[in-house]
Amino acid sequence: MEKHENVTSFSSKDISEFCRQAKQPSPSNISLCFTSNVKKGLLMGVSDKKDGMLAYEITRSGNAFIESYKGAEKNAPSRKAASKKIKESPELEVLKISVDDLNLSKYIDIHSLDRTEDQALLILKIYSTEGGSSSLSPEEIVAILKNKFNIPANEVKFRTALSRSKPKVDTEKVGGKLKYKLMKPGEKYLTELADKIAP
Structure with a gap:
């Protein structure tokens, strides 16, 4: 938007409209995306509102991140190959739950957590209570982090972290798959x- 539309600041409405024009799906929770990227130093709020809504602009760190992302994208598999791969994997039921239905304001901001175990426990808590x-x-858990929160995640790391998390979690077999549930020590x-974390 900044380079092609000469837009220096933008609101949730601008993002939705730009996605529509680009024929791309709009993020399920744009406000959450803004908050997360402000905390990461990639965006910053501006004093003037747009159409009565909070507005943001990209920081230097944000521009640097975009440029590095472009470089990584060049070395990534083609979109056609990626699209084919996605089609081959059926969508998990948990991904059908909208982020807006999870009442995230009641919980720790997952983007503030660095430890794999902490992220896993929080997802178990949110999805057992709200989902x-x-x-x-x-x-x-990895699919939720990647698709709902835009957090890179490695299944092997989460499998290892959860296997070491007892008695915070317990296991059960569901449809032949080993699943984890949050226990009282985890709560x-x-x-x-x-x-x-609270200020």
Whole structure:
């Protein structure tokens, strides 16, 4: 938008409109994306609102990130190959739940967590309370992080972290797959973690 449309600041409405013009799906929770990228230093708020909405602009760090992303994209597999791969994998049921239905304001901002175990426990808590999923597999947790929160995740790392998380979690077999569910020690740990993070 900044380079092609000469737009220096933008709001949620601008992003939705630009996605529509580009014939691309709009993010499910644009406000959450803004908040996350402000915390990462990639965006910053501007004093003037646009159409009564909060507006943002890209920081120097944000521009540097975009340029590095472009470089990585050149070395990535072709879109056609990636599209084919996606079509071959059926969508997981947990991905059908909208981020807007998860009441994320009640929980720690997952983008503020660096530890694999902490991210996994928080996803288990959110999806057991808000998403109706009493247990999740490492594959499902990784898919949620990637598709719903735009967080890079490695299934092997999450599988290892969860296997070492007892008694915070317990396991059960569902449809032949090993899944993890959050237990009382895990609930207590997340409450203490939230207290530490809270300003």
